[in-house]
Amino acid sequence: MYPSVRPRRLRSRPAIRAMIRETRLHPSRFVLPVFVVEGEDIANPIASMPGNFQWSVDRLTELAKRAQDAGVGGMMFFGVPDDKDAIGSGAWDPAGPVPRAITAVAQAAPELVRWGDVCLCEYTDHGHCGPLAGETVDNDATLPLLAKASLTYAEAGAEIIAPSDMMDGRVAAIRQALDNAGHPGIPICSYSAKYASGYYGPFRDAADSAPAFGDRSTYQMDPPNIREALREIAQDEAEGADMLMVKPAGPYLDVIAAVRASTDLPVVAYQVSGEFAMIEAAGANGWIDRDRVMMESLTGIARAGADIILTYFAIDAAEKIT
Ligand code: PBG
Numbered sequence: 001m002y003p004s005v006r007p008r009r010l011r012s013r014p015a016i017r018a019m020i021r022e023t024r025l026h027p028s029r030f031v032l033p034v035f036v037v038e039g040e041d042i043a044n045p046i047a048s049m050p051g052n053f054q055w056s057v058d059r060l061t062e063l064a065k066r067a068q069d070a071g072v073g074g075m076m077f078f079g080v081p082d083d084k085d086a087i088g089s090g091a092w093d094p095a096g097p098v099p100r101a102i103t104a105v106a107q108a109a110p111e112l113v114r115w116g117d118v119c120l121c122e123y124t125d126h127g128h129c130g131p132l133a134g135e136t137v138d139n140d141a142t143l144p145l146l147a148k149a150s151l152t153y154a155e156a157g158a159e160i161i162a163p164s165d166m167m168d169g170r171v172a173a174i175r176q177a178l179d180n181a182g183h184p185g186i187p188i189c190s191y192s193a194k195y196a197s198g199y200y201g202p203f204r205d206a207a208d209s210a211p212a213f214g215d216r217s218t219y220q221m222d223p224p225n226i227r228e229a230l231r232e233i234a235q236d237e238a239e240g241a242d243m244l245m246v247k248p249a250g251p252y253l254d255v256i257a258a259v260r261a262s263t264d265l266p267v268v269a270y271q272v273s274g275e276f277a278m279i280e281a282a283g284a285n286g287w288i289d290r291d292r293v294m295m296e297s298l299t300g301i302a303r304a305g306a307d308i309i310l311t312y313f314a315i316d317a318a319e320k321i322t
């Protein structure tokens with residue numbers, strides 16, 4: 001009790017604070033999501049995501065080198081194809097932007113761990129995450145298509161396959177397809193607890209993937225639920241997932257902590273486009289200190305229990321850590 005107990009004693013100078021610090025960020029924990037378009041010499045700025053661009057493969061390799069130099073752990077690839085159709089067949093085109101980007105980054109920045117996001121919404125003309133049956137996504141018809149896309153990315157050099165579609169059974173379907181095709185060593189990071197979130201707005205501009213009608217609430221999770229997240233986690237673990245993701249991150253720190261407590265697998269959190277955009281916008285207005293809030297937001301996500309953080313701040317944050 002006060003006055004014998006004085007917590008301020010351990011805050012008196014930077015070296016003491018550093019010694020007792022409980023959470024430390026490291027660039028190797030960060031994965032940078034990127035958007036890849038067809039064509040050459042393209043860097044289209046994304047208005048709602050300052051500092052982020054839709055890159056053609058040749059320009060993306062420059063960014064990959066910067067990320068590697070900053071010590072960033074990995075890069076996650078999203079495709080923005082020219083042509084779309086009802087079933088999203090561009091997702092398994094070996095000449096599509098993502099397979100080409102993966103191969104090019106493997107050459108240009110071999111230290112970066114290459115993560116292939118697997119979903120069909122960037123490739124379907126209706127913007128949903130799989131082929132439709134009436135007004136909703138046909139779960140079981142989607143599974144073999146996700147498996148095909150996963151194989152295409154694995155064959156291009158993806159080192160982690162990350163399905164973000166939220167179909168039931170996709171981890172098992174992808175695991176089986178990878179194993180049968182001679183890729184038993186490629187891990188799956190499942191977007192296990194992915195919520196139907198308003199925070200994805202800027203991403204859907206960047207990836208041109210907004211649903212043409214309705215929303216994703218018949219497949220992504222309902223934001224009020226946390227026990228359901230633990231059921232999703234257990235299911236994906238049983239199907240053979242190697243890592244488990246919670247998304248978004250900042251508004252779901254309780255979910256990250258609960259997932260951390262319920263599994264021994266690595267826990268991944270995705271600080272999504274809307275979280276990034278809010279910090280950038282408030283920073284640009286001078287309402288908050290952008291760099292300080294960037295680091296604080298990432299520290300909070302790590303403190304909640306995330307081992308790995310997907311973040312559009314990956315390079316900037318890595319450069320601030322020495
Ligand atoms: C697509 C996908 C989305 C994000 C990652 N993969 C958007 C969505 O589900 O509509 C969002 C990422 C972000 O907002 O940064 N399945």
Ligand code: ZN
Pocket residue numbers: 119120121122128129164165
């Ligand atoms: Zn999708």
